[in-house]
Amino acid sequence: MLSRLDEIDTDWLTAVLRQSGHPDAELTGFVLTPIGAGNVSDTVRVDLTHRQAGAEPPSLVCKFRCSGEQAHAHGISSGSYYREVGSFPAVAGACRTPRLYWIAGGYDNINLVMEDLSRVSRAGDQIAGCDLRDARAVVGELAKLHRTFYPMAAASAPDWAMTMAATADYWSGAIANSLPLIRDVAAGDISEAEMATVAAAVAAAHRWYSLPVTRATLTHGDPRVDNILFLDHDDGSVEAVLIDWQMTGWRNPMHDVGYFLSGSVTRADRRAHERDLLAYYAAVFGDGYPPEQITQDYRVQLLGGLMTTIAAYSLIPLTDPVKALLLALLRRNLSAAIDWDSIAAIEG
Structure with missing residues (x-):
């Protein structure tokens, strides 16, 4: 197993x-091109030069541990590397x-090699948000994921799967540490009422993470639109491809749906269409999860987006691009939490 991207060579x-199914492969060269911001990993596209012209695949994507010291420390302490090593094959x-x-690694490292879709897909844009056609594709994929493992008893959850209660201290601590940072860097960009909601979420964080889980499945955990690729097909359909499985866990299914709709869809589109999207989720999921229960769970679980966004302020370096990303998420997360009175629902 390699430790850094610069250790990649043709032999490896x-x-x-x-x-992985290419027994005659023989490479003579490669070129690495960085992909993404590298917040919790270093990811590159690898363009391959095969000895035999036209051999497949022409390129790969490699994802390794983050070279940044602070982000790498978070990758270890949060279990992100270990979790993705377990969850991606599952x-x-x-x-x-x-x-x-290929995938290998553990708590302090990851070597993930996967299909390169960068030239045939559209990457999600978190700041711009997700349009309704793309949102529908994402909600459908989340329903497929959830129904595959639902219902999952706690005793059946894989050991790598994040659980809410087990991580309550870690995440609520990070959330508490973030409050002064948000007051410092975002106070001029959100209203006093929104800042009050941030403070209320901080106060409620440990209680929220510790809520009983009575309906559970495997969840992606971090389905922001910039963790999703979109494939546009000739028939006009769109396919959503879920990437970045570092926060996969045993949770209520609505954790993913609330997280996605509260952070990756514009406020106007969410308000106008979220109930239709919840109905679509129910239709794809099928029997076993009634629509009225979906709506009740959604109200509580959409706080996952807000909690994660708040925590991120103290967990990753606040570069200008990161601050812009977090502000876009924070504004949408707060809007959804206020619209649904979600913090009050914790006590419901």
């Missing part, structure tokens, strides 16, 4: 290809993910 890439086939070529 050739070995990866040979053990969810393959339950919903649309990139093809997996």
Whole structure:
């Protein structure tokens, strides 16, 4: 297993290809191109030069531990590397993910090699948000993922799966540490009422993470639109591809749906269409999760987006691009939490 992206060489890439269904692979060169912001990992596209012209695949995506000290420390302490090593193979086939070529690692490292969709897909734009056609595709994939493992008893949850109660101290601590940072860097961009909601969420965080889980499945955990790729097909349909499985966990299904709709859809579109999207989720999911229960769970679980956004202020370096990303999320998360009076619902 490699420790850094600069350790990648042709021998290692050739070995990866040979053990993943390309026994005659032989590479003579490659080029690395960074992808993404590298908040909790270092990810690159690897363009391959094969000895035999036209050999497949022409490129791969490699994801390794983050080279930034603060983000790497978070990757270890939060279990992000270990979780993705376990979850990525487990969810393959339950919903649309990139093809997996190789994965190895543990608590302090990850080597993930997967299908490169960067040239044939659209990357989600968190700041711009997600349009309704794309949102529908995401909600459908989440329903497929959830129904595959639902219902999942606590005793059946994999050991790598994040659980809310087990992480309550970690996340509520990070959330508490974030409050002064948000007051410092975001106070001029959100209203006094919104800042009061941030403070209320901070006060309620440990209680929210410790709520009993009576309906559970495997959840993605971080389905922001910039953790999703979109494939546009000739028939006009859109396919959502879920990536970044670092927060996969045993949770209520609505954790993912609330997280996505409260953070990745514009406030106007969410308000106008979220109930239709919840109905679509129910239709794809099928029997076993009544629509009225979905709506009740959604009200409480959409706080996952707000809690994660608040925590991020103290967990990752606040560069200008990160601050812009977090502000876009925070504004939408707060709007949803206020619209649904979600903090009050914790006591319901």
